[in-house]
Amino acid sequence: MKTRFLMQAALIAAVYAVATILTGAISYGFMQVRVAEALTVLPALTPAAIPGLFIGCVIANILGPYGLADMICGSLATLAAAFFSYKLRHRPILVPLPPVIANGIIVGAMLYYVYNVPVSLPVCMGWVALGELISCYVIGYPLLKLLKKHDRLFK
Amino acid sequence: MLRDITLGQYYQGDSWVHRLDPRIKIIATLAFIIELFVVNSFIGFATAFAVLAVVIAVSRVPLRFILRGLKPIFLIILFTFVVNLFMIDGEILVRIGFLTITREGLYTAVFMATRLILLIIGSSILTLATKPISLTDGIESLMKPFSRFGVPAHELAMMMTIALRFIPTLLEETDKIMKAQQARGADFETGNIFKRAKHLIPILVPLFISAFRIAQDMAMAMEARCYRGGEHRTRMHEMKFSGRDAAAVALMAVFLAIIILERIFI
Numbered sequence: 449m450k451t452r453f454l455m456q457a458a459l460i461a462a463v464y465a466v467a468t469i470l471t472g473a474i475s476y477g478f479m480q481v482r483v484a485e486a487l488t489v490l491p492a493l494t495p496a497a498i499p500g501l502f503i504g505c506v507i508a509n510i511l512g513p514y515g516l517a518d519m520i521c522g523s524l525a526t527l528a529a530a531f532f533s534y535k536l537r538h539r540p541i542l543v544p545l546p547p548v549i550a551n552g553i554i555v556g557a558m559l560y561y562v563y564n565v566p567v568s569l570p571v572c573m574g575w576v577a578l579g580e581l582i583s584c585y586v587i588g589y590p591l592l593k594l595l596k597k598h599d600r601l602f603k
Numbered sequence: 604m605l606r607d608i609t610l611g612q613y614y615q616g617d618s619w620v621h622r623l624d625p626r627i628k629i630i631a632t633l634a635f636i637i638e639l640f641v642v643n644s645f646i647g648f649a650t651a652f653a654v655l656a657v658v659i660a661v662s663r664v665p666l667r668f669i670l671r672g673l674k675p676i677f678l679i680i681l682f683t684f685v686v687n688l689f690m691i692d693g694e695i696l697v698r699i700g701f702l703t704i705t706r707e708g709l710y711t712a713v714f715m716a717t718r719l720i721l722l723i724i725g726s727s728i729l730t731l732a733t734k735p736i737s738l739t740d741g742i743e744s745l746m747k748p749f750s751r752f753g754v755p756a757h758e759l760a761m762m763m764t765i766a767l768r769f770i771p772t773l774l775e776e777t778d779k780i781m782k783a784q785q786a787r788g789a790d791f792e793t794g795n796i797f798k799r800a801k802h803l804i805p806i807l808v809p810l811f812i813s814a815f816r817i818a819q820d821m822a823m824a825m826e827a828r829c830y831r832g833g834e835h836r837t838r839m840h841e842m843k844f845s846g847r848d849a850a851a852v853a854l855m856a857v858f859l860a861i862i863i864l865e866r867i868f869i
Contacts (some may be wrong), residue, residue: 452822453829454758458765459814466765466773467807483803499755503762507770510735516632516726520698556637564715565679567645567688587807594808600817603838 457500462491464504469511476512484508486587488526488547491534493595494602498534502527517562518555525554530578540592544584552579553578613734619847620662620732625741627848631855632729639737647865648717654858655724662732672727673720687712721789734760739763740842757832765821774813780809 467484468475475482484504490497505526509519525547532546556573559565565572620628643646654763659669670674673680691709730738743760750756784805805842 455818455822458762459818462769463768566683
């Protein structure tokens with residue numbers, strides 16, 4: 449049973465990385481709409497998505513241009529978000545909310561402090577959160593509803 | 604269509620930098636990033652630049668590959684530079700209409716841009732000269748001390764290895780799904796950003812289902828071969844600390860010493 453959990457997490461990570469690679473141009477930085485973030489609704493379906501999304505984000509950020517700081521901060525933001533999404537799994541409308549908040553705060557702060565993006569801190573956080581809001585609610589939420597029909601797969 | 608996507612930034616090579624222990628490379632990169640924030644003068648940046656130049660020369664990664672990594676963030680660098688240049692008050696050097704360039708503004712602009720460029724180049728060397736797989740091994744080994752506090756180091760590294768292995772497979776799968784849907788009249792190329800984003804949903808669902816089938820098969824195959832986690836597992840490539848690694852540590856130590864001396868005396 450544990451091996452299955454491990455493999456599900458690994459494949460979720462791979463799907464996250466693939467989705468980021470496919471939309472590479474808009475997936476990094478300050479005005480990002482990372483389509484892969486739509487997958488942050490997955491913890492509502494399976495807890496394997498918590499480590500899965502974390503690893504996926506590490507890989508996506510290894511492949512991206514922002515280097516080590518993003519590998520650490522961005523991935524930890526995703527991990528925290530996935531955990532809270534899992535906790536909110538019984539209220540589907542709230543499931544996509546934690547990634548918006550966590551990434552807005554953590555990635556926004558990282559871009560501001562580490563990469564010195566020259567806008568004020570709240571603006572920086574706001575832009576990242578806005579991008580997340582688009583990917584999590586415009587793509588993520590309908591995706592969650594569709595995948596729920598296949599929930600036999602996640603058992 | 605998707606076949607020409609190069610995976611990540613890795614530049615195939617067999618240089619000293621490529622062959623360094625991945626753990627040393629990760630720690631050195633972290634140290635370099637921290638040092639860049641300690642530096643507060645251009646002498647420090649010149650030292651950092653010299654260190655980077657040595658590493659790049661030894662790694663034999665062509666310069667254009669390194670500069671390509673800067674392209675996605677070029678706009679941010681430019682934006683930072685321009686905002687700092689015009690927005691800081693001080694002794695006026697040039698006046699163009701209502702815009703003024705001050706001595707302090709010029710200094711800050713150049714300072715910030717230099718730091719940003721060094722930061723990006725410094726951390727992309729790590730991914731340019733290290734295979735994602737050895738990076739994973741390095742991360743696992745560095746996280747091992749934390750497994751005492753419940754961090755599942757081996758499991759995380761295992762997931763990462765498997766995920767890396769299946770990225771090309773899933774890219775191919777995505778290509779097939781997109782072609783199949785296009786053949787049935789799906790349209791991925793028109794519409795505004797919201798419409799385009801929504802068009803990705805019908806791709807993600809079958810992609811998921813196929814990913815979960817792979818997961819199922821893999822788990823079964825592994826259990827049939829008695830996989831039971833990290834205990835007593837042996838490796839094909841053992842990481843060893845060699846003379847090369849000692850040389851790298853020495854270089855970083857000299858760099859650190861110069862930075863500290865420079866802060867104390869200048």
